[in-house]
Amino acid sequence: MDLAEITDPERPYTRRSFTALFLEGRALVARRFVEAGLSVRLDKAGNLIGRIEGRDPSLGVIAIGSHSDTVPSGGRFDGIAGVATGLEIVRALRDAGTRLDHTLEVIDFLAEEPSEYGLSCVGSRGMTGSLDGRMLDLVEPGGEPLRDALGRVGGDPDRLGEAKRSDVRAFLELHIEQGIVLESQSLDIGVVSSIVGIRRIEIVFDGEADHAGTTPLHLRHDALVAAAQTVGLVRRVAEELDREGSDYFVATVGILTVEPSASNIVPGRCRLVIDARTTAPALTTRFVETVDRESKAAAARLRVRRSAFTTLSDGPPVACDPDLQTALRRAAEDLGLKQTDLPSGAGHDAAFMSRICRSAMVFVPCRAGKSHAPEEWADRDAVAAGAAVILQAVQALDRS
Ligand code: HGY
Ligand code: MN
Ligand code: MN
Ligand code: MN
Numbered sequence: 461m462d463l464a465e466i467t468d469p470e471r472p473y474t475r476r477s478f479t480a481l482f483l484e485g486r487a488l489v490a491r492r493f494v495e496a497g498l499s500v501r502l503d504k505a506g507n508l509i510g511r512i513e514g515r516d517p518s519l520g521v522i523a524i525g526s527h528s529d530t531v532p533s534g535g536r537f538d539g540i541a542g543v544a545t546g547l548e549i550v551r552a553l554r555d556a557g558t559r560l561d562h563t564l565e566v567i568d569f570l571a572e573e574p575s576e577y578g579l580s581c582v583g584s585r586g587m588t589g590s591l592d593g594r595m596l597d598l599v600e601p602g603g604e605p606l607r608d609a610l611g612r613v614g615g616d617p618d619r620l621g622e623a624k625r626s627d628v629r630a631f632l633e634l635h636i637e638q639g640i641v642l643e644s645q646s647l648d649i650g651v652v653s654s655i656v657g658i659r660r661i662e663i664v665f666d667g668e669a670d671h672a673g674t675t676p677l678h679l680r681h682d683a684l685v686a687a688a689q690t691v692g693l694v695r696r697v698a699e700e701l702d703r704e705g706s707d708y709f710v711a712t713v714g715i716l717t718v719e720p721s722a723s724n725i726v727p728g729r730c731r732l733v734i735d736a737r738t739t740a741p742a743l744t745t746r747f748v749e750t751v752d753r754e755s756k757a758a759a760a761r762l763r764v765r766r767s768a769f770t771t772l773s774d775g776p777p778v779a780c781d782p783d784l785q786t787a788l789r790r791a792a793e794d795l796g797l798k799q800t801d802l803p804s805g806a807g808h809d810a811a812f813m814s815r816i817c818r819s820a821m822v823f824v825p826c827r828a829g830k831s832h833a834p835e836e837w838a839d840r841d842a843v844a845a846g847a848a849v850i851l852q853a854v855q856a857l858d859r860s
Contacts, residue, residue, distance in 0.1 A: 462488060466488060474534060489508060496547050496551055502615070506610055507569050507570050508570075511565045512550060512563065514562040514858075515560070517563060522631075522858065523566075523567055523628050523813070523817075526540070526569065527539035527809060534833070535833060537831075558855075561858050565628075569809045570582050570583030571583060572808070574773075581775075582606070584812035587812070591620060628817040630820075632810075635804075638805075638832070639829045641802055642824070643825040643827065648846075649799040649823070650802045651789050651821075651822065652822070653785065654739060656806070658774075660774075663687075663690060665686040665690075665764050666765045667726070667727065667729070669726060672725055672726055680726050683718075683727045683764050684727035686759045687730035690758055693750075693754050693755065694711050697750050697751060701747055710737050713732050744774075791852035791853045823846075825838065826842075
């Protein structure tokens with residue numbers, strides 16, 4: 461809860477990556493790591509890593525983690541509940557006088573939320589060799605390239621290779637569900653079966669700024685009308701694809717900027733970012749083809765130039781490790797908790813960690829399924845139950 465106080469007073473629970481607020485929050489997390497007896501380091505991808513050596517270093521690492529950054533006007537549990545879980549598990553093991561055979565790490569991944577760069581999971585991409593030069597060259601509108609921001613928060617874009625891990629045997633992430641299934645069915649635990657694939661696309665329309673009073677409609681080059689038709693198109697195509705079969709498909713335009721943005725100027729430039737998610741990559745291909753074709757047609761009709769249609773990121777759907785899922789189900793059962801398997805419509809660091817090790821997640825209920833909003837809330841006992849499941853699974857893993 462202390463972390464929730466480190467926020468933008470104008471926008472509650474905001475600690476956007478790469479900002480002073482994020483760094484202040486991260487310093488608090490690092491202090492908690494040290495207080496818990498962890499050795500602490502920042503890797504070259506900007507991840508904060510707490511570590512406690514196991515009795516047999518040859519066995520490698522079991523890692524638990526999530527992220528401490530937030531979306532704008534976010535909540536108090538998205539991400540940080542998973543980092544706090546790792547800390548509590550370290551404390552519980554220490555209080556029980558238990559030292560694992562495996563080395564245990566608690567990880568606060570850098571920039572899990574898509575920052576102004578439109579790229580999510582920067583830290584876990586870096587830890588898994590999935591952060592490439594094109595991504596590092598992304599520039600936030602009017603700001604510094606991602607590579608410079610990464611250097612500013614303790615990473616090193618020129619030594620990212622050192623962040624790639626091969627010694628992690630298993631990764632477990634606790635996260636609030638950010639959906640309504642668990643609460644509506646009075647369930648305690650969600651064992652995550654898969655994590656949705658996410659494609660993010662930037663589209664820019666360049667028209668001509670003009671006087672809103674003296675420019676006849678047929679002479680305008682209105683970038684916002686082209687963008688608005690594209691936003692409607694995104695929703696229409698997503699509904700068609702989502703209705704089609706059993707696979708999940710959603711698409712959102714969460715960013716739309718208008719320039720010069722004045723009531724009496726015909727908009728000259730518009731930038732929008734599409735976030736498309738599905739459990740079936742073939743649907744994304746069809747979505748992108750349709751939006752590409754029809755947004756170009758809208759621009760032509762309106763005598764506007766579609767000056768950019770760029771994939772910012774493209775992560776495939778990921779199946780969580782089946783053996784870890786079994787261990788989590790067994791732990792929930794041993795603890796007498798009510799559970800279900802369910803897919804994740806949210807993206808997570810666990811998806812990237814699956815590229816280097818066995819990776820799985822536990823969801824805990826959050827009030828009314830609300831997330832990415834100040835109303836986000838999870839009961840302490842609910843998070844504690846999830847942490848107990850992960851602790852039990854970690855101890856079973858350690859013995860296996
Ligand atoms: O956007 C997401 O799915 C996650 O909350 N970062
Ligand atoms: Mn989030
Ligand atoms: Mn999250
Ligand atoms: Mn996550």
